[in-house]
Structure formats: structure tokens, C-alpha cells
Amino acid sequence: MSVKNHTGVLIVSSLLAWSAPAFPQEVTLRAVTAFAEGTQFSKNFERFIEKVNADGKGVIKINYIGGPRAMPPFEVGNAVRTRVVDIANVTGAFYTNLMPEADGFKLISKPMTEQRKNGTWEFINQLHTQKLNAQYLARQFHNVPFHIYLNKKPDKLDLSGLKIRVTPVYKDIVEALGGTAITTAPGEVYTALERGVVDGYGWPVSGIFDLGWEKVTKYRLEPAFYSVEVNVLVNLDTWKGLTDAQRKVLNDAALWLEGLDEENAAVVASERDRQTKAGIQAIDFGPEESKKFLEKANEVAWQSVIRRAPETGPRLRQLAGN
Ligand code: 173
Secondary structure: OOHHHHHHHHHHHHHHHHHOOOOOOOEEEEEEEOOOOOOHHHHHHHHHHHHHHHHOOOOEEEEEEEOOOOOOHHHHHHHHHOOOOOEEEEOHHHOOOOOHHHHHHHHOOOOHHHHHHOOHHHHHHHHHHHHHOEEEEEEEOOOOOEEEEEOOOOOOOOOOOOEEEEOHHHHHHHHHOOOEEEEOOHHHHHHHHHOOOOOEEEEEOOOOOOOOHHHHOOEEEEEEEOOOOEEEEEEHHHHHHOOHHHHHHHHHHHHHHHHHHHHHHHHHHHHHHHHHHOOOEEEOOOHHHHHHHHHHHHHHHHHHHHHHOOOOHHHHHHHHOO
């Protein structure tokens, strides 16, 4: 080795040794959301990103790429699996093709503090590890229910002759009530209603104003049912590559994010009120019919999950306790 080369090596290695503490390694994660940016089911994830970027300064950073303009919602689960993105905000309903059990998450309505204690989080995390190559970092909106919204008024709790926009969340109950289920991403709902391609749609109690759907919605069918689940997932290779300090920033922010569910009761009340003011009428066939509806909704959904996931579905149902 020549003196010159030898000197070069020395200079390089000492530079590295010297520079390490001055430039601590900060990792940047690429993030997407399956819901439109700034809307009801992306908002809290966006607050989570802000928190991670503030608390994780110099340690971990999230680069928010955006929502459905950047990636079709039904592809987000697979994008996490293949590490096209590192972290995502997405409902299990959008990745049932990869994990049929994900259709059962809407049937679990216990608060996350309880799910983290009673083994539910652990079981669902295992499913994500195995089937989605992902860490199940957080679940949001357990206390926000769904509804079916309609533009035609049925005379009983029956959807015969009606075409209803669905995702896997509503498909089984819509069909059990005699309706025709048409699957679309949220971004296609407005046009489908406007053109009369569908007579109604499934959606949570909150969020219809975000995309102007109140302009093309006449009725909200009662009762509310199921439980919204929007999850924050981290690609498992990304997760394993993080330092303890980086993982701690994410985990702490995840628990904080789950805590934001406390705000939902007020949001639900104000959205119902706002719907009334916008002229959307509630259709309610009374307590007895509502009770039958809820029992049917629960039963058809579990049967469907258990048929598609005979090994794991029953355990999920046991954890859900319904
Ligand atoms: O209706 C939907 O697109 C859907 O399945 C969903 C799930 C969670 C939150 C919002 C919508």
C-alpha cells in the first residue's frame, strides 16, 4: 500500500469517526393514506405524522406522500407488504384480499387500551406479521359506527331492488337484506350517486361532508352498526431496521393516536346534527327491527369471516366477544 493511499484511508476513517456524533442517523419513512388528504379518516394520521416529526426530530421523520391521488386505496395494503411505502393509514376493509380476517376487525368495538391488554392487539399483530409483512402499529375509530345512506325510501328494513355501493364492510349485510352490492373506492361514490348508478352507499356516520356527498344523499338508514377501523401499519422490514429509539417514537405516537378516539363521541354527535341540518332524514323502523338488523349484521359478517378464515376467524370472534 502506498503512503498516499494509506494516508487517504486514514483521513477517510477518521472523518467518519469524527462526523458520526455530529450527524446522528435520522431515518425517513414514506407514508400514504387510503383516504383523501385532510378528510375525516386521514386527519388524525396527519396529526400523528406531525407529532412523530416533532418528537422524533433528528431520530425519525415521516415523509407524507399523500392519499388516493398518489395511490389507489385498494392497493395500499399491498404497498405496505412490498415496502413500496414504509407506513400507511388504511382500513382492513381495503386489504381483505390479502387477509380475509381483516373483514372481522369492524366487529371488534372494544377500546384499544383493552385490546392491548386482552391479547387482541397481539393476535391481530401476528396476522399482519404473517400475511401483510407488517407491524400493526395502531387502530383508530373503534367508537365510530357505519350507516347505509339511501336516496330511495324503503317501506321496511329491506334493500330489495336497491343498488348499494359497498366495500367488504357492508357487502354481506346489504346482500342479506336483498340489495345488490356494487364495490367502489370512496372516490367514486359521488359520481355513482349523481348518475343513479347506485341508490345508496355504506359509509361511517362521519365524513360525508368531506367529499360533498350531502348534495346527493336523501336518507340515513338507522340503526348504526359495526365499528370503524383504520389502522396504521409499518412494513415489517422497515420496522425491524429501526433502532429502539426510533421504534419508541412511533409506539408513543401510536398510543397517543389511539387516545384521540376520545374525541369521536363529540364528532359523531355533531355530524348527525349537521346531516339533519343538510336535510338528510333518518329512516328508523323502531327498536325491534333495529335489534333484528344488528343481530343479522353481526351474524352474517362473522359467518363470512369464518368461512374465509376457518382457522383464525373463530379466535377473532372469541376475542371480540360477540
Ligand atoms: O366505505 C368505505 O370505503 C369503508 O370501508 C371505510 C372504512 C373505514 C372508514 C371509512 C370508510
